[in-house]
Amino acid sequence: MQIQKVYKYKLCPNATQKGIFRRWLGACRFVYNLCLEHRICHWQSAGNNLTEYSQNRELTLAKKEPGFEWLSEPHSQVLQDVVRRVRLSFDNFFRGAGFPQWASKHSWHSFRFPQAHNGSIRIEGNRLKLPKIGWVKFYCHRPCEGRIKQVTIKKQAQAYFACILVEQCHEPIPASESQAVGIDLGIARLATLSTGEWYANPELFQRFGPEVKRLQRKLSRQEYQSNGWKKTKRRLSQLYAKIKRCRRDYLHKASTAIVRRYSAIVVENLQLRNMSRSARGTVSQPGKGVRRKSGLNRSLRDVGLGQFLDMLEYKCRWHGRSFKRVDPRYTSQKCSSCGHTCPENRLTQSEFRCVDCGQAGHADVNASKNIRDLGRISGSQYEQSPRALPVSA
Template identity: 25%
Template structure:
């Protein structure tokens, strides 16, 4: 499993987020599909019904606490669905699973609200969902939907059989070939361009449990460890001496998209040319996102394939990209410069790279440590002398104590590797404990119960 910050194990200067001990993992197959006009109408109706259930569940929780001081649980709201029979048969036409999925989304939003209060963060009470802000339907169990035996047809109750593209069939075939068992389904809609364009893009995500892990032998040996430093100028620098920079996919598209947006602003709104430019803008954004994700996948696969243990600096990206604008009473300084830095950080997609490394490591049976990044760029990897003057510029490291000189990013990667080794040693001294596995809040139903429900 891939542990979150709160679930990870702390040992020395690092947190263990992937221990590589799982025999099976959970994986998702994500693909686009094109429903017929009738099926698209049914899917829109399904989302409208789910939105009504979500808003009703949230309203009931608010009223129960405000008027009676009571807390409503998701189990109680699940039991209320049966009372819709004879009253809202149009909602039950799609089965109870998508309605339960909407209730669970409301419950997760409430739990996240209380967790933020518990940890001293900005609470942000859950809001009611408008028609433009509810675009996802969820099935938490393999009932009311199924993948047909031909692997190219997705059946959804109330919608019918949806033909899937060949790429989706390949994804599903890979999961089933590794022993995967489809358990959940998520259907999402989004606009292909500006909101007023009529075209919708539909995507489905099928989660498979029990997908077999295929451990591989790293090319550098089982106990080999590598440190990875992430940055803007050099996207990924490793302690093995590699320096990888992601091409400026997003920046190149931004300049092109700015020209298209200026051209669109000169067109008559909702005209044919205005809509055509809107579709081009949407395609450009999707292309840049896909290029970034593909680059991150390739580099993560190469890194995981070479080493048995990976140490990555634990950056607080949310804090690093926080706006410097400030408030009216206390306005910030150098706001434009900070906006440019935030844009560069977001273009580098450092968080996505880490996610891809963790996913590849989990599938290959590797361990991943997130180590404390404090002073990794200022400390000498040879004598451990730490001084701001050790780094005269962005690319150069020159130790003022021992005279060691190297590229600043490679020196930081070496420090990250040292902290990863320290965390690895402390973990082994503690008995090499495993990560705590997640426990479902809902009772898993047996195959007999699922068959009867279907």
């Protein structure tokens, strides 16, 4: 089976290459804002939309204008990709998303080589060849397998990364256990399986929290925009980036372990947006339990449940497993052995005891059994959900 996968490597560019990256990012940002402005002006005067094609033509002309020669420095396809991004953000806007935002130094962090044809981008050892930039060294923490399709250069917390999209042949691994497994997701336990095993919350805030707090306190005492303030700010963003990497790593390991073992996986269809919506409410109708809910919001982000489900989903597809999301209503109150459903079954957050048949156990295990059974009832065919986009290694 052919699959697409993204490898992400940390680059170690030299001073010249860092300068190139910085200038290219600036040029991309400029082109984005220029295209956005043109689209707005054109809409106001002509009442219709500029096309990507005509904007690309304008871009070619703009490069010849006196004073804009620097626009010729970045690779032409890199800038054309920016024009595409403008078009996509307008497409999203017409589908109901917000109006495209101006690109600022703080919001614009990446550029992309959309085509890697006939070896214009290639890897040799720990060096990556980029068109018009040349060989850039990177930390090769794992071999990059497959045919390179496109490369995105990203700046994150003062460091540059290359996200390499490849197409590769994938050999599905046969499942070691043929049974279906239900997974209950939560804050205290990241994932509880219907077999009784469970994965803990990565507890990153417990691990990094003191350091985050220390830096935040330091930052608040420093003079805004002073050199010391900027330094602390940089260290804080580096720490956040590290937390994010640790979380991803943990989720990847847990999801791979689950997908390798079971042939069918049933999960609850989490309404993450509702769960993490701010409880603050409005001025006239203040929300209840604001402090508690914002703590919950933080731990939700901390565990990254949505990301975990996405990983399970695409890994299931890679390995030919069936994957199903089911409606989790009443799964925490229903007895998995007799089906009696009432809130009294749930003694505490973690304890379950059926008032009808007396079955007792961990509440999350009971819920995951219900989830597994729901998946059986509604058939165990893999369902393609519209959220099955991110593919990453």
